[in-house]
Amino acid sequence: MAGFFKKIFSFGKKEVVEERVDETAPLPPIKWEALDALKPAAEQVVPEFLKRDEPQPEAETTPTVEPEVIPAPEPAPVEEPVPEPAPSIPAEPEIQPEPAPVEEPQPVEPEVPAPEVPAKEPTPEEVPAAPAAPEPVPAPEPEEIPGPERPEVVPQPEKQPEPAPVEVPAPPVEAPPARPEPEIPPAEIRAPIRQPPPVETQPVLAEIAPEPQAAPTPHPPLDGEGRREAAGWGDSTGASHPHPRAALGTSPIEGEIKPAPEAPPVDIPAPIRQPSPVESQPVIAEIAPEPQAIPQPAPKPVPAPGKVTVTKKVEQKAEPQKAPEPAPRRSWFQRMKDGLARSSKELTGNIAGVFTKRKLDEETLQDLEDVLIRADLGMETALRVTDALAASRYGKDVSDTEVRAIMAAEVEKVLTHVAMPLELDLSHKPHVILVVGVNGTGKTTTIGKLAAKLTDGGLSVMLAAGDTFRAAAIEQLKIWGERTKSPVIASKIGADAAGLAYDAFEKAREAGSDVLIIDTAGRLQNKTELMAELEKIVRVLGKLDPEAPHTVLQTVDATTGQNALNQVEIFRNVAGVNGLVMTKLDGTARGGILVAIAAKHKLPVYFIGVGEQVDDLEPFSASEFARAIAGVA
């Protein structure tokens, strides 16, 4: 068979050049009888395909497909010149028998001969015969051939035509486009596609169809947008489509969609919004079937993979995850221990470094003293620890565990005297608590935490925004007042703090409040002004109650280290501080400063803060603090 075809092709090529001139002439009537007689010449008919390219009538008949096929095989046999195609013309009768061969072999070759025969020979007259032949063939051949042949044939002619046949390739190329044109309807569909109605889904197919040469491959032309459009349609028609969401879930489609980004789909977005993610999937299913519906139905449903929905699914997953977020609350001791972890870790680590396989001697004791001082525990406490250790373990092997235990015991002894509970003398109405301290040490926050404790204990509390220099401080106190349901007395920014304190005292008394907590500014930058202001507040309050303020609390920021010692010294002298609140013990390695302050000033430490939350303020416990900082369970 291959040899047979080659000959035909060779003829066709040569003739092509000649025939083109003839084709322009009108086509004479076909003589079927004569054609039968000419059967042997069928091979020579080859030249026709060339003519067919130009002749319009052929396009209608199925034979058009055949002529197209011809060009593809042509390349090889250019050598044999067949000047006289005339006899071959009668080949038409052969064309009918061709159907059978065409079906058998997938290769287009068998089909090629049939069309060729009629085309070339009939310079003018015979040419018409070619179109006539196709008419009988139409129904059977087209169905079988179309699916497989189209994709194969089209690409071949274009690629194979290498050098000489340059002329030939041109015609075949033209032939293929002619076919799609009849299908043009799809192009028309695009316009409707932009419109939301479900009918638009068809247009999408049309777009896909053209590419179909890629037909074997899924949906190259579809874009993410295209899918959306489809999705919109799918929603409306989704019911009719059998494609389950599961099918759509496949990811493969996505890859296809990406490659073909087309402008038209952009319009589609509107419909997409309407459908929910789930709906979009059905749309995809619709798109796939359409292209297949024409040639290949079931197999392509795979397009469901186009699941642009994948992104939507992801979103759905994210939503549910957000819901569950309960936070278990740790015990106070655990929180304090965690808060002091940095201080403890550094301290115990250094101690372990000193006592690694060493006997306790003067050098070792000196090293330990240095470690304790660097931990801000203070000279006094450091000496207490080393003295206690030397008294019981000098000259002996000592482990870091034993050292930490002794240290915890000595620290506790120092703190025990300052670890006192805050006592309120409610014989005074109100009991006035003046809160002082450097800016940012936690005055306002501590006031809020304390107010919460007092109100939770059934006491009525009133708050006074004595820091009149900062609007933020006033607003912050108001927030705490709302949280604790405590009235807040405030004034304009820059107002006299002493005057505000006086007014607040009167109002608290009038209201019968149990406790009045007064916030103050902490501008150490201008010590003179600060001292004057605090002294004035104390003096004014004394006018209403000689013993007021009854409690002067100073907040000390543990992160300030040794500076805290000086701060306490200043405020104690200016405002008569009689109690401390150590704040921010969480997140600092300098918690030991609390021990140094206690040892030096011997002021009561009422509370410690280990966080910003309302319940992160707890009464100070010497034992707990000592064990926590020494790393003793």
Ligand SMILES: Nc1nc2c(ncn2[C@@H]2O[C@H](COP(=O)(O)OP(=O)(O)OP(=O)(O)O)[C@@H](O)[C@H]2O)c(=O)[nH]1
């Ligand atoms: N981590 C931690 N932060 C705290 C603690 N106490 C207060 N803070 C934070 O420290 C910052 C300052 O707290 P404030 O209460 O505004 O301090 P202040 O002394 O009133 O500051 P001024 O209003 O500027 O005078 C805020 O962000 C508080 O949330 C604590 O115990 N631990």
